[in-house]
Amino acid sequence: MSVTDWYEIIEKHKPILLIESDKIVFYPSEGDGLVQPQKLTDTKTFFVSAVSHELFTPVTAIIGLVQMAKDGIYVQETLQKIEKHALKMQRILEQLVVLSKVEKEDFVPNLTELNLETLIKEILEEFKGRIEEKNLSFSINTRGLIKVDREAFKIALRNLISNAVKYSPHGGEIKIHFEKNVLSIEDRGVGIPESELKNVTARFYRASNVRTVPGSGLGLAIVKHILRRFNIVWAIHSKLNQGTKVFIKIERIDQSK
Ligand SMILES: Nc1ncnc2c1ncn2[C@@H]1O[C@H](COP(=O)(O)OP(=O)(O)OP(=O)(O)O)[C@@H](O)[C@H]1O
Ligand SMILES: [Mg+2]
Incomplete structure (x- = not known):
């Protein structure tokens, strides 16, 4: 084109x-x-604060759900919810890892x-x-x-x-x-x-x-x-x-x- x-x-x-x-x-x-x-300079602070905020929600949810599972409440459903939150965390962390990689000065694609x-x-x-x-x-x-x-x-x-x-x-x-x-x-x-x-x-x-x-x-x-x-x-x-x-x-x- x-x-x-x-x-x-x-x-x-x-x-x-x-x-x-x-x-x-x-x-x-x-x-x-x-x-x-x-702005090129603020990436690190940006992602550290953004991501910690983003991780808080699934972590808090997982802690609550684990307690429910331990008490034997809707164990299957609870485990599925835990998995969903854990996958969300995995995706956030994956984004973070790649971002920190590409933002490095000596990054070689x-x-x-x-x-x-x-x-x-x-x-x-x-x-x-x-x-x-x-x-x-x-x-x-x-x-x-x-x-x-x-x-x-x-x-x-x-x-x-x-x-x-x-x-x-x-x-x-x-x-x-x-x-x-x-x-x-x-x-x-x-x-x-x-x-x-x-x-x-x-x-x-x-x-x-x-x-x-x-x-x-x-x-x-x-x-x-x-x-x-x-x-x-x-x-x-x-x-x-x-x-x-x-x-x-x-x-x-x-x-x-
Ligand atoms: N395809 C779209 N249709 C309508 N609005 C959109 C679309 N893509 C982006 N937006 C608008 O741009 C905003 C920013 O998008 P962005 O993907 O950064 O955040 P988000 O989707 O709100 O949250 P997340 O961080 O989960 O992606 C959205 O909140 C929405 O208002
Ligand atoms: Mg979006």
Whole structure:
């Protein structure tokens, strides 16, 4: 895909938030459209405080549930709940480990060629339970080879797919397509109010229309940190009550399409 095509996406999908390695730009812009320069220095404090806060909830729940199990109360159900909280903790810690790795000055990415579709399917498998509960349908067309750091890229994609699943209505449709050199993840969910779109990659930020949906507001901040490390440009387009599209510019190494 040529540069022009990427700009076509921006032109076609306003309002759009474009995130490059060291800047975030909002179109349509007022003034120069620059939203905020990215802070590079505060990562450690940011994640230490965010993650300790995030871990508190599952740990506290597990302690309570273990007590119930010991008392012989609904043992099977209790164990299942414990497992759910433990898996949540595992995912948080996994994100943290990868983040601290990619943020290191001397980080050497482990670039491997991989099949995007296989990776997407692996991630969707993790969300199987929620996808079935919500009866979501998918249109997936992501065949193609890319060269990325698998571990880090998977975490970024997982956060984006998690949002598409979480903010879709019951029976919603999610499209994940890889065309030319752009991967897009599209849902028809609650969307983001236009005036708040520029804030969504800031840590802990949650839009005013999702207060009833659980979340910590960390997912997109993590995506931003990871993709920045690999100089991957991405963008978010959203319309309230219509849906959200995320575009990621990533070169396909098999030029079949
Ligand atoms: N696909 C989407 N549809 C609607 N709103 C979204 C979508 N993706 C992100 N948002 C908005 O951006 C906010 C920030 O997203 P982010 O993924 O960082 O946090 P979160 O989903 O609230 O929590 P978590 O840390 O569990 O991911 C969300 O709270 C929501 O308001
Ligand atoms: Mg999220």
